[in-house]
Amino acid sequence: MSDALFGSPPVEVAPGAVHLPGWLDGDAQADLVRRCRDWARGPAGMRRHPMPRGGVMSVQMVGLGWHWQPYSYSRTLPDGTPVRPFPAVLADLAARAVGAAYGAPPGPGADPYDVALVNFYDADARMGMHQDRDELSREPVVSLSLGDTCVFRFGNTETRTRPYTDVELRSGDLFVFGGPSRMAYHGVPRTRPGTAPPSLGLAGRLNITVRASGLEG
Secondary structure (H helix, E strand, O other): OOOOOOOOOOEEEEOOEEEEOOOOOHHHHHHHHHHHHHHOOOOOOOEOOEOOOOOEOOOEEEEEOOEEEOOEEEOEOOOOOEOEOOOHHHHHHHHHHHHHHHOOOOOOOOOOOOEEEEEEEOOOOOEEEEOOOOOOOOOOEEEEEEEOEEEEEEOOOOOOOOOOEEEEEOOOOEEEEOHHHOOOOEEEEEEEOOOOOHHHOOOOEEEEEEEOOOOOO
């Protein structure tokens, strides 16, 4: 994989929440898209999760390292299928991303990054405001965007409503949130179909979020 780009200065959206536009160059994006297509293949591939109160998520998702479904982690899918292993390439990317966002990579006492959620948004997919609260660890969440541009709504730690900031995330962008913003509500109210770089051959948006679960193996 090509080295990430660090030419664009970080933008602090909130304390501990940092946006780095264009962090991944074209080769790195293409490599991740190829990997996502492999990770999405069954039997432990992409699926839309049912919600506890009814309905089904519009975003398709596959977990690596741990299987996530609202609102818990497990090592197997509900049918007993093993979860795909957490890739070393994403652990490396997460460490570099934290270093780029905060000026230093995770320290020796930090919980290891061990889970990734690969989310696919078609033109109609949305993600409601939510907190990433199913992890025992409070290490920063690392989010990578590929393909179509989206509106990423980054809110506060108390409610799903205002105040929030809408950030446009384009292909190759990095967003890291930790510290006082680790439990901020966030979501994706819309994507912009047809905005993916043509070189990726991708219709839609891929989002990879890398997390430290803090769970025992």
